[in-house]
Amino acid sequence: MSVKTLTIDGRPVTGRAGETIFNVAWDNGIRIPRLCHVGGLTDVGACRLCLVEIEGQNRLAAACLTPVEEGMVVRTQTDRLREHRRLLVELLLAERNHVCSVCVMNGACELQDLAAELGVDHVRLRYLHPKLEVDTSHERFGMDHNRCVLCTRCVRVCDEVEGAHTKDVAGRGTLSRIIHDLDQPWGESDTCTGCGKCVHVCPTGALFTKGKSVMEMIKDRRFLKYIVTARERRQWILQEEK
Amino acid sequence: MTIEELCERQQKELERQASLRRRIACCTAAGCMSCGADSVRRAVKAEIEARGLANEVEVCGTGCMGLCSRGVLVRTSDDGSLWGQVTAADAAALVSEQPAASAELAARRIDTNAAFFTRQLRIVLANSGVADPERLDDYIATGGYQALAKALSEMTPEEVIAEVRRSGLRGRGGAGYPTALKWELVAKQKSTPKYVICNADEGDPGAFMDRSVLEGDPHRVLEGMAIAGYAVGAQQGFIYVRGEYTLAIQRLQTAIRQAEREQLLGNRIFGDNFQFRIDLRIGAGAFVCGEETALIASIEGKRGQPRQRPPYPPESGLWGQPTLINNVETFANIAPIIRNGGDWFARIGTPTSTGTKVFALAGKIANTGLIEVPMGISLREIVFDIGGGVPGGRFKAAQTGGPSGGCIPAEYLDTPVDYESLAAIGSIMGSGGLIIMDDQSSMVDVARFFMEFCMEESCGKCIPCRAGTVQMHDILSRLLRGEATRLDLEMLERLATLLKETSLCGLGITAPNPVISTLKYFRHEYEALLAGAAQEKCHERQDADH
Numbered sequence: 001m002s003v004k005t006l007t008i009d010g011r012p013v014t015g016r017a018g019e020t021i022f023n024v025a026w027d028n029g030i031r032i033p034r035l036c037h038v039g040g041l042t043d044v045g046a047c048r049l050c051l052v053e054i055e056g057q058n059r060l061a062a063a064c065l066t067p068v069e070e071g072m073v074v075r076t077q078t079d080r081l082r083e084h085r086r087l088l089v090e091l092l093l094a095e096r097n098h099v100c101s102v103c104v105m106n107g108a109c110e111l112q113d114l115a116a117e118l119g120v121d122h123v124r125l126r127y128l129h130p131k132l133e134v135d136t137s138h139e140r141f142g143m144d145h146n147r148c149v150l151c152t153r154c155v156r157v158c159d160e161v162e163g164a165h166t167k168d169v170a171g172r173g174t175l176s177r178i179i180h181d182l183d184q185p186w187g188e189s190d191t192c193t194g195c196g197k198c199v200h201v202c203p204t205g206a207l208f209t210k211g212k213s214v215m216e217m218i219k220d221r222r223f224l225k226y227i228v229t230a231r232e233r234r235q236w237i238l239q240e241e242k
Numbered sequence: 243m244t245i246e247e248l249c250e251r252q253q254k255e256l257e258r259q260a261s262l263r264r265r266i267a268c269c270t271a272a273g274c275m276s277c278g279a280d281s282v283r284r285a286v287k288a289e290i291e292a293r294g295l296a297n298e299v300e301v302c303g304t305g306c307m308g309l310c311s312r313g314v315l316v317r318t319s320d321d322g323s324l325w326g327q328v329t330a331a332d333a334a335a336l337v338s339e340q341p342a343a344s345a346e347l348a349a350r351r352i353d354t355n356a357a358f359f360t361r362q363l364r365i366v367l368a369n370s371g372v373a374d375p376e377r378l379d380d381y382i383a384t385g386g387y388q389a390l391a392k393a394l395s396e397m398t399p400e401e402v403i404a405e406v407r408r409s410g411l412r413g414r415g416g417a418g419y420p421t422a423l424k425w426e427l428v429a430k431q432k433s434t435p436k437y438v439i440c441n442a443d444e445g446d447p448g449a450f451m452d453r454s455v456l457e458g459d460p461h462r463v464l465e466g467m468a469i470a471g472y473a474v475g476a477q478q479g480f481i482y483v484r485g486e487y488t489l490a491i492q493r494l495q496t497a498i499r500q501a502e503r504e505q506l507l508g509n510r511i512f513g514d515n516f517q518f519r520i521d522l523r524i525g526a527g528a529f530v531c532g533e534e535t536a537l538i539a540s541i542e543g544k545r546g547q548p549r550q551r552p553p554y555p556p557e558s559g560l561w562g563q564p565t566l567i568n569n570v571e572t573f574a575n576i577a578p579i580i581r582n583g584g585d586w587f588a589r590i591g592t593p594t595s596t597g598t599k600v601f602a603l604a605g606k607i608a609n610t611g612l613i614e615v616p617m618g619i620s621l622r623e624i625v626f627d628i629g630g631g632v633p634g635g636r637f638k639a640a641q642t643g644g645p646s647g648g649c650i651p652a653e654y655l656d657t658p659v660d661y662e663s664l665a666a667i668g669s670i671m672g673s674g675g676l677i678i679m680d681d682q683s684s685m686v687d688v689a690r691f692f693m694e695f696c697m698e699e700s701c702g703k704c705i706p707c708r709a710g711t712v713q714m715h716d717i718l719s720r721l722l723r724g725e726a727t728r729l730d731l732e733m734l735e736r737l738a739t740l741l742k743e744t745s746l747c748g749l750g751i752t753a754p755n756p757v758i759s760t761l762k763y764f765r766h767e768y769e770a771l772l773a774g775a776a777q778e779k780c781h782e783r784q785d786a787d788h
Contacts, residue, residue, distance in 0.1 A: 044549070044550075044703070045549075045550040045704075045746060046703050046704050046705070046746065047704070047705055048704055048705055048706055048744045048745070048746065051744055059743075060743055060744060062550060062746075065550045080743075084740055084743065084744050087736065087737070087740050088705050088706060088740070088744065091705055091706070091709035091710055091713065092705060092709065094709070094713065095708075095709045095712070124729075124733060125713050125733070126713070126716055128712065128716075149705075150702060150703075150708070168545070169545065169702070171702070172528065172530075172698075172699070172700065172701050172702050173697060173698060173699070173700040173701070173702045173708055173711070173712075174697070174700070174702065174708055174709065174711075174712045175702070176701075176702030176708065
């Protein structure tokens, strides 16, 4: 397998051919912010937080979808990128109802972490505060659309790992939302196996286990790594989480 | 059909048409149809039969004649007169020996020597308004399918691509990518099967170029696609046409059926070893499906959402196979290029933007309609000579490229219309929508209109486009209500940069263009709408008095 040598943020690093900039950076301790990416699922490049500058290219590139190339010079932390990322997180915070103090994920939320990491101390945009439904029809889980960031991790884990494809996206633009089967209540879904993988990959409090109140909810997505290594290497071991 | 048979059919049809005393062509494109073209055609037909002139006079439907604002349009073949606002009541006069003898009809005769007609150069629209789009023989009479015959019998695929390269043809969908380069990319891919897709998901507000081409000359597009299929090594083509274009869909279905019956499509075309099928795919009303990767996803039966490029479709497109995607107008240019040679085409227009461009003229302009002009013509000629000027007002700006384009102010009226010049002044060639605005139009309102369009058409996949368009629309709406502050204006510009630099696909990347270009040329209109702007003015006056 050929090895590619490149520079990320001034550091010489190496990666395997076909590996993404994102993975190579994280393997080398360079943390690129991300929201729609989660190790073990196909990347879609939707959140745009992992955008990086590549020397010689006009357009910014999504690190999670761009394979490393020999001699590439990548910058992940420039003023322009920081500003863009900050505004992207502000857009998300203003889009729906992300009120941390009453959220089950307060303190363990990836959106909250991102906001802290990127220095979002206030939101310069107008809060849209849509009134969206909370689906608690499922026996064990609930979905609060008000806290959904439409990263589609749940859609992908349901399709790619569980193989059920219960979830998908309906509507477009800001009216997009996650649906179950043919847009029916979660509890009435014929295909949902109740495995709960979607709940554990969800970065925010949009998907939750019933009965958990504020700050009680702890998510465990090690299963994903188990399954992926089991599939790829036929070994039931836990690799380091990325 | 063999090539000899094709020539024979052409000869026969030409003779038949020449033997007629008069051919009455009634525009049956969507615009005139909505004004009652169908009843006009039926009334004329009934009149012909009532007078027993079926062997001498013929009525036929045709594609768009251009001057849509004067529909229903009818052309009588003996002296080429064009009549406007025709109704079924005019049938008798049209069939009579001297149509102009009817004072009522004579008053509605359209001067075909006017600049609207003489300044145009029709290549793509050459058959529109002349040939019946529902009759294969009409297309064959104009030399149809001879380019395909020539390509198959006399040229190798490489030679076809070389001819297109010589023509300098660039993609008419808006971005202007060199067509031959795209064909080459697909042709050199080893993987098979390969696909050819015609993008007919025309969605810009006010644009109807592709619709008119499909309604007026569907066989031309099929022929262009088949030639492309031969050049790149594909055996299957798809036309992705938007569901709202019912007439275009119907005529395409008719044309495909006719072409298949005569073996101009399907297996062993012209007895050659080349096979090519074309199928229709109907869009379900999403603007974003005009973006090539979203269009491909839609044909695959998936949710019509774009994906990251690269890989580009020539490498990995439909079902992961090499795929050529071109716009309707691009394919419509192929047959004339093969027939007349690439050098002929390259002589038209400017050195870097060759050929002609079809524009849909709309807005505050006298001659609303469809025009085709050589590249390099100035905007002034289009607006004032061909378009007949701005009725009852002063020209303020022209909007090109729809929601992805920009506004061009009066001081740039002499800019030549080509890809580079339009880009240099912050607009784009676009697919051909051209909306004229007079001094009554608020440019902030125009920007808000296009932003609303993008907001509603965003697919929702990436954050900047999904949430950013909503915030930009919100700021523009507040500006118009006089509630926005200078900070909001700064944020509007900040968001414009964000969308441009971080969006996933062309929709989001170009969505801020109308805002950026109006801010560039009409910033004072934004400033005047800021909350407290009136008060500031008042204070200035008071200071001056003091």
